[in-house]
Amino acid sequence: MENASGLQRQLARMKKDLFDQGYLDEQFDQLEELQDESSPNFVEEVVTLFFRDSSRLMANIDDALQQCPRDFHRLDNFLHRLKGSASSIGAAKMKNECTSFREFCSEGNLDGCLRSFQKVKNDHTILRQKLENYLQLLRQVGPVDKASRSGS
Amino acid sequence: MSSPRGPKACGGGAADRPIHVLAVDDSSVDRAVIARLLRSSKYRVTTVDSGKKALELLGLEPNVNMIITDYWMPEMTGYELLKIVKESSELREIPVVIMSSENVPNRINRCLEEGAEDFLLKPVRPSDVARLCNRMR
Numbered sequence: 001m002e003n004a005s006g007l008q009r010q011l012a013r014m015k016k017d018l019f020d021q022g023y024l025d026e027q028f029d030q031l032e033e034l035q036d037e038s039s040p041n042f043v044e045e046v047v048t049l050f051f052r053d054s055s056r057l058m059a060n061i062d063d064a065l066q067q068c069p070r071d072f073h074r075l076d077n078f079l080h081r082l083k084g085s086a087s088s089i090g091a092a093k094m095k096n097e098c099t100s101f102r103e104f105c106s107e108g109n110l111d112g113c114l115r116s117f118q119k120v121k122n123d124h125t126i127l128r129q130k131l132e133n134y135l136q137l138l139r140q141v142g143p144v145d146k147a148s149r150s151g152s
Numbered sequence: 153m154s155s156p157r158g159p160k161a162c163g164g165g166a167a168d169r170p171i172h173v174l175a176v177d178d179s180s181v182d183r184a185v186i187a188r189l190l191r192s193s194k195y196r197v198t199t200v201d202s203g204k205k206a207l208e209l210l211g212l213e214p215n216v217n218m219i220i221t222d223y224w225m226p227e228m229t230g231y232e233l234l235k236i237v238k239e240s241s242e243l244r245e246i247p248v249v250i251m252s253s254e255n256v257p258n259r260i261n262r263c264l265e266e267g268a269e270d271f272l273l274k275p276v277r278p279s280d281v282a283r284l285c286n287r288m289r
Contacts, residue, residue: 027275030275030277030278031185033278034185034188034189034192034278036192038191038192039188039191039192042184042188045184046181046184046185049180049181049184050181052180053179053180053181080224080253081178081179083253084179084181084182084253084274085179085181085182087253087274087275088179088181088182088185088274088275089181090275
């Protein structure tokens with residue numbers, strides 16, 4: 001079993017990968033900064049809320065894309081909310097793909113919408129897995145002095 | 153439970169009551185984030201998910217030192233909530249801050265003209281919250 005600093009290094013590497021691959025941006029750092037003794041599970045709580053919300057929104061988007069005729073306005077409302085949530089947790093890839101998706105929406109471009117949605121779904125699945133792994137490790141590392149956790 | 157006079161100057165209100173902020177946002181993610189941001193500055197925070205619930209709470213509990221609300225919400229926007237608050241004799245003194253994920257100058261101006269104290273772009277940062285310190289009632 002790795003000692004605490006080994007786990008911390010692993011954690012830092014995992015996070016660096018997530019950033020380098022564009023899945024996360026500095027907003028995620030902001031969330032980690034807000035976690036402390038008074039709110040020791042903050043990151044996990046927010047990430048959980050995000051995946052609950054986003055799964056629901058994506059089911060709504062799926063429905064909206066199947067309806068005939070398509071209501072692009074309604075679709076855009078769902079996307080606005082999905083993009084907002086993604087932005088709030090630093091889910092950069094999802095946020096950016098939502099932006100493209102909204103553009104296709106505003107053009108009434110169904111093909112573009114469908115392609116974009118596929119990407120959003122993929123990003124969502126991958127991010128969920130990666131964050132689950134990250135959070136699992138975070139739990140193992142436990143409450144840690146922020147300075148050492150930041151890996152600097 | 154943190155004491156009203158926390159390490160940061162902003163936490164304490166008059167008469168040793170912690171400053172009470174009402175946060176309004178239909179997104180559960182954003183509610184969690186804004187609540188945490190505000191609580192880490194030692195504010196007491198109540199969150200609601202709609203303008204309607206905000207008004208209900210304000211009717212029951214007048215001791216709110218600031219309202220911070222998302223702009224874009226179904227049924228009642230933050231702008232509409234702002235207008236109702238500013239038109240109410242009981243509530244109009246409460247500073248209202250609007251948050252939005254979109255940087256739309258017209259929207260920002262309209263809110264400020266209607267009496268919003270400030271307009272914050274999401275995602276909200278600790279520096280944004282620090283800025284609000286002097287605006288509390």
